[in-house]
Structure formats: C-alpha cells, structure tokens
Amino acid sequence: MRFMRSYLWYLIGLVALLVLPQVVSSPYIMFLLNMAIIFVILALGLNVVFGMTGMLNLASLAFSGIGAYTSGILAVKLGLPFPLALIGAVVVAMLFGLMVGLPTIRIGGHYLAFMTIAFGEIMRLIFQNWTPVTGGALGLSGIKYASIGPLVLKTHWSYYHLSLTLLVIMVYVANRIRVSKLGRAFEAVRGSEVAARALGINTYYHKVLAFVLGAAFGGVAGTLYAFLMRYVDPGTFTFEESARVLTMVMVGGRGSIPGVIIGAFLLTFLPEWLRFLKDYYMAMYGLGILLIVLFLPGGVISLWDKVRSRFAAGRRAPAAQTSAGKR
Amino acid sequence: MALLEVTRVSKRFGGLVAVNEVDVTIEPGEIRGLIGPNGSGKSTLVNLVSGVYRTDGGEIKLEGRNITNLPAHTISHLHVSRTFQTIRLFGTLSVLENVMVGFYSRSKTNLTDVILNSPRLAREEAGLRKRAEELLELVELKPFKDQPGKSLTLGRQRVLEMARALATEPKLLILDEPAAGMNPSEKEWLVDVIRRINQSGVSILLIEHHMPVVMALAKRIAVMNFGLKIADGVPEEIRNNDAVIEAYLGRREDNAAIG
Amino acid sequence: MGSLVQIAVNGLAQGSIYALMALAIVVIYNTTETFNFAQGEFVLLAAYVSASLMGIMPWYLAMLVAVAVIALFGATVFQRVAYWPLRNSTFEFVIVSTLGVSLFLRNMAKIVWGAIARPYPEYFGGVWRVAGVSIVKQHVLILAMTGGLILLFYLFMMKTTVGAMMRATAQNKQAATLMGVKVSRMVALTYFFAALLGSVAGILVAPIFFLTIDMGMATMTKGFAATIVGGFGSIPGAIVGGLLLGLVEAFATAFISPVYKDAYTFVTLLAILVFLPRGIFGERIAEKV
Numbered sequence: 001m002r003f004m005r006s007y008l009w010y011l012i013g014l015v016a017l018l019v020l021p022q023v024v025s026s027p028y029i030m031f032l033l034n035m036a037i038i039f040v041i042l043a044l045g046l047n048v049v050f051g052m053t054g055m056l057n058l059a060s061l062a063f064s065g066i067g068a069y070t071s072g073i074l075a076v077k078l079g080l081p082f083p084l085a086l087i088g089a090v091v092v093a094m095l096f097g098l099m100v101g102l103p104t105i106r107i108g109g110h111y112l113a114f115m116t117i118a119f120g121e122i123m124r125l126i127f128q129n130w131t132p133v134t135g136g137a138l139g140l141s142g143i144k145y146a147s148i149g150p151l152v153l154k155t156h157w158s159y160y161h162l163s164l165t166l167l168v169i170m171v172y173v174a175n176r177i178r179v180s181k182l183g184r185a186f187e188a189v190r191g192s193e194v195a196a197r198a199l200g201i202n203t204y205y206h207k208v209l210a211f212v213l214g215a216a217f218g219g220v221a222g223t224l225y226a227f228l229m230r231y232v233d234p235g236t237f238t239f240e241e242s243a244r245v246l247t248m249v250m251v252g253g254r255g256s257i258p259g260v261i262i263g264a265f266l267l268t269f270l271p272e273w274l275r276f277l278k279d280y281y282m283a284m285y286g287l288g289i290l291l292i293v294l295f296l297p298g299g300v301i302s303l304w305d306k307v308r309s310r311f312a313a314g315r316r317a318p319a320a321q322t323s324a325g326k327r
Numbered sequence: 328m329a330l331l332e333v334t335r336v337s338k339r340f341g342g343l344v345a346v347n348e349v350d351v352t353i354e355p356g357e358i359r360g361l362i363g364p365n366g367s368g369k370s371t372l373v374n375l376v377s378g379v380y381r382t383d384g385g386e387i388k389l390e391g392r393n394i395t396n397l398p399a400h401t402i403s404h405l406h407v408s409r410t411f412q413t414i415r416l417f418g419t420l421s422v423l424e425n426v427m428v429g430f431y432s433r434s435k436t437n438l439t440d441v442i443l444n445s446p447r448l449a450r451e452e453a454g455l456r457k458r459a460e461e462l463l464e465l466v467e468l469k470p471f472k473d474q475p476g477k478s479l480t481l482g483r484q485r486v487l488e489m490a491r492a493l494a495t496e497p498k499l500l501i502l503d504e505p506a507a508g509m510n511p512s513e514k515e516w517l518v519d520v521i522r523r524i525n526q527s528g529v530s531i532l533l534i535e536h537h538m539p540v541v542m543a544l545a546k547r548i549a550v551m552n553f554g555l556k557i558a559d560g561v562p563e564e565i566r567n568n569d570a571v572i573e574a575y576l577g578r579r580e581d582n583a584a585i586g
Numbered sequence: 587m588g589s590l591v592q593i594a595v596n597g598l599a600q601g602s603i604y605a606l607m608a609l610a611i612v613v614i615y616n617t618t619e620t621f622n623f624a625q626g627e628f629v630l631l632a633a634y635v636s637a638s639l640m641g642i643m644p645w646y647l648a649m650l651v652a653v654a655v656i657a658l659f660g661a662t663v664f665q666r667v668a669y670w671p672l673r674n675s676t677f678e679f680v681i682v683s684t685l686g687v688s689l690f691l692r693n694m695a696k697i698v699w700g701a702i703a704r705p706y707p708e709y710f711g712g713v714w715r716v717a718g719v720s721i722v723k724q725h726v727l728i729l730a731m732t733g734g735l736i737l738l739f740y741l742f743m744m745k746t747t748v749g750a751m752m753r754a755t756a757q758n759k760q761a762a763t764l765m766g767v768k769v770s771r772m773v774a775l776t777y778f779f780a781a782l783l784g785s786v787a788g789i790l791v792a793p794i795f796f797l798t799i800d801m802g803m804a805t806m807t808k809g810f811a812a813t814i815v816g817g818f819g820s821i822p823g824a825i826v827g828g829l830l831l832g833l834v835e836a837f838a839t840a841f842i843s844p845v846y847k848d849a850y851t852f853v854t855l856l857a858i859l860v861f862l863p864r865g866i867f868g869e870r871i872a873e874k875v
Contacts, residue, residue, distance in 0.1 A: 056681075110615070110619070110620075110621075113681075114810065114813065115814070117810050117814075118810075118855045121807065121855070122852045122855065129849055239807060246682065246685075250682045251682075282689060283690045283694050285689060285693075286687065286692075286693060289689065290667070290668065290683050293686065294683065297679060
C-alpha cells in the first residue's frame with residue numbers, strides 16, 4: 001500500500017508536468033522547464049553517487065559535459081540521429097564514470113571530493129582546449145533539431161515531451177535502484193563500509209558501480225542539453241554548476257527521489273521567482289540556500305515527512321509502545 | 328574438526344603488539360566466551376578473524392580451510408558474520424531493510440533484473456522479505472520493522488545488528504560487546520536472544536565485558552590481557568584463575584585511582 | 587639566466603597566493619573536517635574593501651583596515667552563521683551552507699561595486715633592476731608578506747599555548763575538549779586565520795589582476811589544486827603545492843605558450859593524481875574501526 005501511495009504522487013506530478021505546457025505561453029518558461037528536467041536528471045545521478053552511496057562527487061557537470069560533447073559530435077560529425085547519439089553519449093559517460101570510479105577504491109570520503117573537483121577542472125580544460133574535436137572556446141555548433149523518426153522537434157514545447165519521456169525513464173530507473181537490493185547495498189556502503197563488507201557486500205565494486213550508474217544519468221542530461229541548445233558551450237560545465245547540482249540534492253532532501261526532483265525544480269525556478277528583488281535576487285537565492293540547510297537539514301521533502309509522521313503518530317500511538325521483549 | 332581455529336595470530340600497530348600469538352578454537356554449535364580488560368586485544372582479534380585487519384603472523388582456519396587475510400566480504404560469504412562494538416547500523420534504512428542488506432550475497436538476480444523489475448526479482452524480494460521478517464521475529468523486533476533503524480533504543484539497535492548478521496546465514500556469529508550500554512532488563516533479554524540464536528544452530532563467539540552475561544552463556548571462556556591469552560577454560564576455572572583475577576583486580580585498582 | 591630568475595620570482599609570487607589559499611583550506615579542514623567554499627569571497631571582499639578605503643586613507647592603512655575587518659568578520663559572523671550551527675552535521679552540509687554564503691557575498695559585492703572589472707589602485711608599482719634582472723616590486727612584496735605571514739603562523743602554532751591547543755583540536759577534538767580546550771574558540775580562531783590568509787591574498791593579488799566578481803572563485807579553485815598537489819590536510823604540503831603550481835605555471839607560460847595557462851595547473855594535478863595519489867605530503871586515510 002505504501003508503494004501504491006508513492007506511485008500515486010509520481011502520477012500526480014506527471015499529470016501536472018503534462019498539463020503545464022498547455023498553460024505556458026512563454027518560450028523562455030518552456031526553456032526553463034526543459035532545463036529543470038535536465039537538472040533533475042543530473043541531480044538524480046548525483047543522488048545515486050552521493051545521496052545513496054555517500055561519495056561526494058563535485059564534478060556532476062563534467063559527466064553531463066562528456067554526454068553533451070559526445071552526442072553533439074556524433075550528431076554533427078557523423079550525422080547520427082538523437083536516439084543513437086543518446087546511446088553513444090551514455091556509453092561514453094559510463095566509461096568515464098568507470099575511470100573516475102576505479103581510483104575511489106583506494107580513496108575515502110573527503111579526499112574523494114577533492115579528486116572530483118580536480119577531475120571536473122581537467123574535463124573543463126579539455127572541452128575548452130581540444131579545439132579539433134570539441135570546437136575549443138568557440139564551442140560546438142551545428143547540431144540539428146532533435147528528431148525521432150519522422151518527428152522533428154523544433155520548439156521548446158515539442159522538445160519538452162522528449163525531455164519528459166526521458167525524465168520518466170530516469171526517475172523509474174532511479175527508483176528501481178533505490179528500492180532494490182542495489183539501493184540497499186549503496187545505502188549500506190554510505191552507512192558504514194566496514195559493516196557492509198562484514199555482510200558480504202563487495203564495497204569496492206559497488207562504489208565503482210555507483211559512479212558508472214551516476215555517469216549514465218549525466219550522459220542523458222548532457223545529450224538533452226546539447227539538443228536543446230543545439231550548441232555546446234565549454235563555459236557551461238564548471239565547478240560552480242556542479243556545486244549547484246549538489247545544492248539541489250541537499251535542498252530537496254538527500255537520498256529521497258521525490259526530494260531531489262523538488263530540489264532541482266525549486267532551484268531552477270527560484271531565481272526567476274526572485275526577479276522582483278531586481279539586483280538582489282541572486283544574493284537572496286544564496287541566502288535561501290543557507291536558510292534551508294540551517295533550518296531544514298532533511299531538505300524540503302522533510303517538511304512532508306514531518307506532516308505525515310504527525311498524522312501517523314496520532315493514529316499509531318498504541319502500537320508504537322509495544323515492547324520488544326517479554327521481560 | 329573445529330569450526331574456527333586461530334593459531335598463533337599476531338597484530339602490531341606501530342610498536343604496540345595488540346594481539347600476540349593468540350590461539351583460540353571454536354567447536355561447532357558452542358557459545359565461546361572471550362573476555363579481558365579494555366584494550367586487551369579482544370576487538371582486534373575479532374577484526375583479524377572477520378578480515379577487517381590483516382594479520383602480522385599466524386593462521387586462521389574455518390572448517391580446515393585457511394581464511395587468513397581474505398577480504399572481509401569473502402569471509403562473510405564463507406558464513407562468518409559479526410556485529411560491532413560501536414553500532415554500525417545503516418541509518419537511512421528501515422529495520423527490515425537493514426536485515427535485507429544481509430541477504431545481498433545470496434541474491435541470484437543481476438542489474439538487468441533490478442532495472443526491469445523482472446518477475447524473478449519480485450519473487451526473490453518477496454521471499455527475502457518474508458525471511459527477514461522471520462529473523463526479526465526470532466529477535467523480537469518485528470513490531471519495529473518499518474521504522475528507521477536508528478530510531479530504536481540502543482539495546483534494540485544491538486540486537487538488530489545481530490538479526491542483520493544472521494541474514495548472511497552464518498555458521499559462526501561474532502558478537503563484539505553486545506551488552507554494552509544495555510540496562511539490566513535489556514541484558515536479560517539479550518541473553519535470551521543469544522541463546523535462541525545458538526539453538527537455531529549458529530555457533531557464537533561472544534566478546535563481552537559484563538561477566539554475568541558471559542558466565543550465563545559460554546561453556547568455555549578465553550581471557551586476554553595486553554594482547555596475550557592468559558587463560559582458557561570452563562567458567563569455574565576462569566573465576567578462580569589467579570592471572571585473571573589479577574588482570575581484573577589490577578584494572579579495578581587503576582579505576583579507583585583515577586575516579 | 588637573468589630571465590630564468592625573473593620567471594622563477596614571478597612563479598613563486600603567484601605560487602605564494604595559491605599557498606595562502608591552500609593553507610586556509612587546510613587549516614579549516616584540520617579543525618572542522620569540512621571545507622569552506624566561501625574562502626574565495628574573503629579574497630574578493632578584501633580587494634574591494636581596501637580599494638574603496640584607499641579613497642579616504644593611505645594605501646597601507648586601507649589594507650590593514652580591510653584585512654582586519656575581513657579577518658574579524660570570518661572569525662565572528664561568518665563562522666557563526668555558516669559553520670557553527672552545522673558543526674555536528676556531516677561535512678557536506680557545511681559545503682552547501684558556505685556555497686550559499688558565497689553566492690550571497692559575491693552578489694552583494696556585485697551590487698555594491700558593480701559587475702564590471704576594474705583596475706586596482708597601484709600602490710607598490712615599478713620594477714627593480716638587480717644585476718641585469720628586472721624584478722617586479724609587487725612580486726617581492728608578495729613573497730615578503732607571504733613568507734612573513736607563514737613564519738608568524740608557524741611560530742604561533744608551534745610556540746604558543748593557543749597554537750598547541752589548535753593542534754590538539756586538529757588531532758583529536760574529543761581529547762582536546764577533555765583537556766579543557768574550548769572548541770568554539772578554536773573554531774573562531776581557525777576562521778580568523780582562514781579569513782586573514784584569504785584577505786591578505788586578496789590585497790596582494792589584486793594589483794596583478796583586475797578586480798572582478800569572480801576573482802575569489804578563481805583563486806580558491808587554484809588553492810584546492812595546490813592542496814591536492816601538496817597532500818590532503820598537510821600544512822607543509824599546502825605551501826609546497828602552492829609554490830610548485832606557481833612555478834609550473836610561470837615556466838610553462840614562458841617556454842610553451844601562455845594560451846593554456848590554466849591547463850598547466852591541471853596537467854600537474856593529473857600527474858600528481860596518477861603518480862602520487864595522496865599528494866607530496868599526503869597521509870593514508872581509512873575508516874576507523
């Protein structure tokens with residue numbers, strides 16, 4: 001029954017996202033909705049690596065960059081259509097995930113965060129300087145409109161349906177990971193590596209696997225971004241943007257998939273909602289992040305949990321007092 | 328044949344010899360006690376047997392098979408499981424999920440099954456869920472199955488660690504100070520639970536501080552002090568052993584001097 | 587030969603700035619086991635505040651006041667807001683809170699001083715010619731100030747009781763508390779140092795670059811790189827790593843090409859990660875059992 005209820009919420013969210021384009025008339029808002037979906041996918045990827053497995057990856061954008069450039073190059077230079085470019089991007093991103101994941105076997109916690117900063121910077125510099133392949137500082141241009149068979153997606157509205165389809169798939173995958181034995185193994189690694197190993201979990205393998213799976217999300221997000229912009233700019237894939245994805249995960253609620261979705265949407269649209277503050281809007285956005293971390297450490301989703309547990313406490317009070325043993 | 332045979336095992340940390348050529352055997356089906364003052368090397372020995380640390384000498388055999396210095400997860404696959412002195416529950420998982428983590432190595436499904444939610448996986452999950460509930464029933468924690476693991480009282484958290492370890496289907500279960508931080512009634516409950524686990528066919532190595540708990544459960548007790556095994560025998564022998572009394576009384580005097 | 591000396595001085599001066607940032611990162615990490623992602627904002631604020639103050643007071647006084655104000659800000663308001671409430675949370679909470687503060691400070695600076703890059707008043711300009719080698723005065727000042735600051739920091743940590751307390755806190759917080767060290771004061775002191783190091787880096791580096799809103803972030807990223815090169819959590823490592831990065835940049839810029847200036851840092855970083863994964867002075871880190 002609990003599952004039914006959580007699927008119900010996903011269904012409500014999906015219906016809302018399907019209705020939204022009917023009422024939105026501004027291409028800019030449509031563009032932001034597409035961007036929000038891309039950020040949700042990125043945040044879901046980080047949630048696998050960081051939220052579930054506990055490894056702080058500060059290079060999310062490096063993986064989406066790899067995805068964006070791979071699909072962009074496949075589309076521009078080989079003329080591949082969107083679906084094939086997408087598959088190529090995901091495969092290449094996963095290979096990079098493997099490459100970054102392997103050294104994590106030897107490195108713990110905080111140092112890993114440092115290493116990923118270094119990886120992100122190295123990738124950014126490769127994007128910027130490997131001109132024959134990536135187009136260098138000028139970026140990669142000439143990506144055609146995404147098309148699925150005969151269907152050519154020329155507007156932000158039509159593209160949105162593609163984004164949304166991929167979003168549904170990625171949320172489904174993220175959810176499968178979370179509720180399955182794999183998610184439990186990841187959470188075990190996060191809780192205590194020593195205990196996880198004592199229970200027969202090969203923690204090395206799972207840490208690398210988390211990176212590879214997380215990278216796949218980056219590959220999808222990057223491909224969506226490349227075809228949305230139809231241009232890949234090396235200035236996009238910075239440490240600051242990676243930090244923003246981390247902020248989305250933390251503000252939404254680390255480890256919780258609905259939380260991460262809310263966090264990504266919230267932080268994509270919050271600056272727009274704060275526009276009335278004129279010059280102050282970005283400063284207030286920073287302040288908002290600080291306040292959420294200080295006063296809602298479980299993220300926005302924890303508000304919902306609080307409400308629900310208050311209801312549950314009211315109903316289940318006698319059961320909670322059942323003692324554990326016949327003493 | 329002995330279930331576990333530890334022969335002349337040593338471990339050094341820098342200049343400190345934490346475990347010094349210790350021999351311990353555990354027979355199938357028994358509850359084996361291991362006691363000693365703080366810092367005597369008990370936990371280090373546990374960490375050597377369970378593969379957390381590498382040995383600096385000696386041999387560890389499980390049913391005649393050499394398991395010295397195997398990785399911790401491999402030792403777990405060979406049906407040796409353990410709990411921890413400092414509780415290491417998976418804080419983000421529910422009580423039931425904590426136990427289900429222990430089934431991991433027995434699972435026969437792969438990544439594709441997980442992503443596609445295959446009927447095979449659904450069947451397996453349902454079976455494991457049922458088995459996890461049975462284990463929780465055994466340790467009397469079933470009423471709490473959907474709560475977060477860390478919301479339990481300290482005593483129950485320790486017992487949950489035992490249920491989690493049981494999920495790996497151990498032949499040998501190592502309990503590292505399970506009574507630490509428990510109140511008297513919880514300790515009584517603990518003795519009850521450990522006895523029941525043992526009766527279900529699991530051999531137990533019990534590392535403990537609280538004498539009444541060890542004396543009530545173990546038929547044979549080994550005593551360590553300063554990394555050495557100083558005594559080994561039935562409870563009566565241990566109670567009257569001069570070296571043991573000295574080790575414990577000496578410690579008590581120290582404590583009196585400090586506090 | 588003369589030009590080699592020139593390049594070396596140039597590189598060491600630039601490297602000193604990285605070393606200051608790396609040192610601040612390490613000092614904070616050792617006491618609080620987390621990072622301060624607003625470290626770059628100390629650089630930015632010190633540069634802008636001192637530039638503004640130079641309109642109403644002599645340059646040396648303006649700098650002194652700016653550094654003092656930023657250091658006190660770091661030790662009080664900043665750490666009380668961004669770190670102290672989260673001291674018992676895991677380290678990523680502080681990362682996000684400091685990121686939030688960083689965004690706030692940077693964008694407030696943008697409102698106060700404008701988004702357009704502008705030159706910093708030249709306070710110590712000119713060149714010395716020694717035996718046919720021309721040496722930029724500002725570089726000498728940077729080296730002297732950084733050297734002095736690091737020496738003072740070293741003496742403080744090694745020779746004073748409070749320094750010993752700080753080292754004890756870095757080693758083992760619980761034991762330090764039991765010995766009567768007040769952790770809240772150690773944290774304040776740590777952030778005082780971090781802000782001091784950052785703001786000194788700010789006033790020293792500002793004349794070399796233009797004042798921009800992103801100068802803090804850029805400097806901090808290099809500081810992180812220096813920390814990785816030197817070895818995670820190591821104080822000598824931070825200094826050596828910073829200087830090494832500065833030298834690599836200076837020599838590669840001179841002999842290969844100035845186009846890829848940033849890339850050299852990260853080639854060095856890559857080499858270190860491959861060959862010395864724990865950095866030059868790194869230690870092994872493992873989960874305690």
